Amino acid sequence: MSNVLTARAIEGFKQHADREMRRARYRIGSVFYDSPIHRRERLPDGRVAVYFSITPNISGNVTISEVQIFDTNNELWASNSENIVIHGIQAGLLYRFTIDFKEV
Numbered sequence: 001m002s003n004v005l006t007a008r009a010i011e012g013f014k015q016h017a018d019r020e021m022r023r024a025r026y027r028i029g030s031v032f033y034d035s036p037i038h039r040r041e042r043l044p045d046g047r048v049a050v051y052f053s054i055t056p057n058i059s060g061n062v063t064i065s066e067v068q069i070f071d072t073n074n075e076l077w078a079s080n081s082e083n084i085v086i087h088g089i090q091a092g093l094l095y096r097f098t099i100d101f102k103e104v
Contacts, residue, residue: 005103013101014048022070024052024097026082027066036095037069047100054084055092062086069097 018040023039025032039051056062062088065085069077080097 003103007086010101018048018098020070021050021077023070024030025068026054026064028056028062028064047098049096051093051096052095054095056086060088067095067097
């Protein structure tokens with residue numbers, strides 16, 4: 001079976017996603033915390049990547065159980081379950097969320 005979409009069409013989807021992703025949030029327990037997207041890039045394999053900081057202002061160890069990406073309309077675009085433990089001595093971490101577009 002041949003591909004229906006051209007390489008240009010796939011590139012257009014990647015550019016659109018990059019423009020639309022506006023903010024992130026992460027969950028600790030039952031509480032979500034907002035985080036701005038700090039950096040965007042196109043990875044060598046063509047995936048779109050956005051980066052945001054996870055910096056809980058909570059003493060002790062915490063577990064990040066979910067991360068989410070929202071678009072310019074504040075609609076949920078992507079969600080990923082996680083199990084990231086941040087120890088009390090850490091200030092936080094930089095999280096990379098990647099999206100790939102492929103025709104299957």
